[in-house]
Amino acid sequence: MSERSNSAANLCEYLEASAQRFGDRVAVVDPDGSSVTYRQLNDRADRISGFLLARGLQPGDRVGVVQPKSVTGVCAIFGILKARCAYVPVDSSAPADRIRSILGNCHVRAVFASPGCAGVAADVETAKTVVVTGTSTGQGSSSLSPNAFAWDKVLEHEPGRALPASRHRDDVAYILYTSGSTGIPKGVTLTHENAVSFVDWCTSVFNPDEHDRFSSHAPFHFDLSILDLYVSLKHGSTLYLISEELGKSPAKMAAFIASNQLTVWYSTPSILSLLAEFGNLKQYDYSRLRLVLFAGEVFPVKHLRNITAQWPSPVYFNLYGPTETNVCTFARIPTPIPPDRTQPYPIGWPCSHCAALVVDDAKVPVPKGEEGLLYISGPSVFKGYWGQTGENPAFFERDGQRWYNTGDVVKEDPADGFIYVGRRDRMVKRRGYRIELGDIESALYRHQQISEAAVVAIPDADAGVKIHAYVATVQDSQPSIVDLKVFCSKALPAYMSPDAFLFRDSLPRTSTDKVDYQKLQKESAASQSQAK
Amino acid sequence: MSDPSTDQIKEEMRQYVLNEFLPGEKASNLHDDTPLRSSSIIDSVGLLRMIEFIENRYTIQVEAHEAGVENFDRIEDIATFIQNKRGAGA
Structure with missing residues (x-):
């Protein structure tokens, strides 16, 4: 068999080549335990692509994917790419307004949505096609608009795809939305070439092959998912999708990694810290795990030492890079971690x-x-x-x-x-997610009783950062902290909800009448150290 | 230590949630039926820490499948869950 070239120009080629070479191997395992082979995945993606083209989608059109992580979602992503469209993955558990604002911002022409999100998707004026996933034929979609289609019907469509010769390396492959300082999420627009150059670099450093079993912990709207999806599928490996629910339970996740004999793990340091602390790792066999990759935030050495002590055999890499570049620098972490080291790597x-x-x-x-x-x-x-x-x-x-x-x-x-x-700016990382503190402030300003809001972040040994919201309220009308928490849960993703609310009659100002963030920062740092 | 009553457990859990997740809030604003998980007052990491606290304080073992919103979204459900566990283990 000839050596495969490392220089694909398009993400679809990875799947198409693997479907040729590894057709009967399992490509993706769903959180529910079901799976698809490479041939099935490629076939479904061709049908989805045929459906989208028949619906009139044009190269460059954006297509939303708003559903919990599943094999369906992976099929949809490749179907979208084969139609030369760009996928826009959105957190299906985000507040409806945020979902609507993202889909509206990039004028999606079509959306793949779980039943719970189909209504929100249909609200977007440009979304003339809504595929309701997770429903069997007709069920649940019959009551929706004539633009709604059941997933099963889409899979019965004739295969079709944009001609491979028409594919271009500058085609937009996906748009990942991150927190924006003005409260409007920013769409980081990435091309096939952007992704392919990164995936091919992963090939050269991590040497994956068809016997590897990759974790897919990050949601598809998070850039860590690019490595999981495309590196594993490029090499004929098997990708194990980890549901949001499983991803939050270290005990269950620990058992999952061991029983599925995963060989490559990639997640934020927060998740590895939780696995080390709450996973009871000692009771399982992790001898197949060969690579542990982490990215998205600084890994506190205390927690890194803990996980490397419990998982001593894999090779560890710290991967660094914002969504705008994906991983751009990397460091191999020598293990074991010396007991006296306190400086992050x-x-x-x-x-x-x-x-x-x-x-x-x-x-x-x-x-x-x-x-x-x-x-x-x-x-x-x-x-x-x-x-x-x-x-x-x-x-x-x-x-x-x-x-x-x-x-x-x-x-x-x-x-x-x-x-x-x-x-130097007001962007912080929490659990690997980027948070513009101004994004939280704009949400707070939408609360009727809040007249002023200023949000600061302070370092925290356990949580990485703590977010404190200082608020001044309209006269004689102070909401409870519980009210504000509930309000934030409806206005913001959970990871952006402030840890503490502090009420002030008015916010401190500098001589130029700007909010005195430094003063608030000092107050928060002082209160934090007192609480210790 | 005598066995705490359900009401005592509720008060202890209320104090714990106020201290850990709602600094500065009045006890009277945190009701027995205030949603904790679905309101993001307690996030997934907070839940793990709370369960660790409950296991130590009430000497019970919480299984992974029991850690959902059906048992941990409201103080009254948490107290009932703890009492049931203690009853089952006694």
Whole structure:
């Protein structure tokens, strides 16, 4: 058999090549235990693509995927890509307004939605096709609009796809929405080339093959899912989808990883910390686990030591990169972790497909070892945010390259590579999710009794960060904290809900009449250390 | 220590939830039937910590399949669950 080329131009080619070579192998295992082979997955994706084309979708059209993680969702994603459309995965448990705002922002032409989300999807004016997944023929969709189609019917459609020759590396493959500072989520728009360059890098470093069994812990709207989905399917491996419910139960997850003999695990450090603390790992056999990858936030060394002590045999990698670049630097973590180490591990050196530059505020490179902003260039760097016109201030040109400002401050260590220092803006990470503190403030301002809101984040040894919301309320009308929590649960994703609410008559201001965040930050830090 | 009554368990759980998840809130605003999980007052990590607290405090074992909203969304359900577990284990 000939060596397969590493230079696919399009994500669909990974599946199509694997369907040829590994047709009868299991491609994806659903959270309910059912599975599809490579041939079945490719066939279903062709039918979905045929259906979308028959519905008049054009290359470049956006298609929402709003449903819990399932084999259905993977089929839909590849069907969308084969029609040369872009998929837009959205958290089906997010507040309805947020789902609507994301689907509306990129003018989706079609949506694959679970029964519970089909109504929200149908509200989006441009969504002329809504496929209701998780329903058998006709059931549950008959009461919906004439634009609604049952999943089973779609799978009966004649196969069809955009001609492979028409595929272009610059075609948008997916749009991942992240928290935006003004309260409107930002759509990070990524092309096939962006994804393929990253996936091919994974091939060279992680050497996967058809005997690997990958975890899929991250939801599809989270960029960690790109590695899970495409690296495993490129190599004929088997992908084990982990449901949201299972993903929240370390005890069940620990049993799942062992009983399915997973070989590659990829998640945020938060999840690995929970597995180490609550997973009772000692009672199972993890000898098949060969790779543990983590990304999305700093891994507190205490927790990293804990997991590496309980899972001593796999090789550990810290992968770093914002959604805009996917993974762009990486570091292998030597185990065991020395007992006296307290400093988090570095984010390492640039991946082979990326270049890095550390510059000062004037965009002049800093001397090695000094702190500066990390800029990245390479084929995995995104083109822009959906719908954003004009120059993107996050980019600049140098040496004929386009450099993206990650917003992360780093310094270079000659032995270990880049060390993450922090941020200068108001973006924080919690459980791997990016949170713009301004996004939370705009939600709070929608509360009728709130007249002023300011949100700060303070470091926390266990949780990574704690989020404190300072609020001033309209006269004589103070909501309870329970009320505010309930309000936030309807206005924001759960990971963005503040940990504490603090009431003030008015918010402190600086001499230029801006909210004095530094003062609030100090107050929060002081209250946090008192509570310890 | 004598066995706590259901009302005592409710009060202990109310204090625990207030201290851990609702700093600054008045006890009177946290009712027996206030939703805790579905309102994001307690997130998935918070639930694990609360279960650890309950297991230690009431010397019971909570199985993974019991850790859903049917038992852990409201203080009254949590107290009932704890009492049932204690009864079953006695």
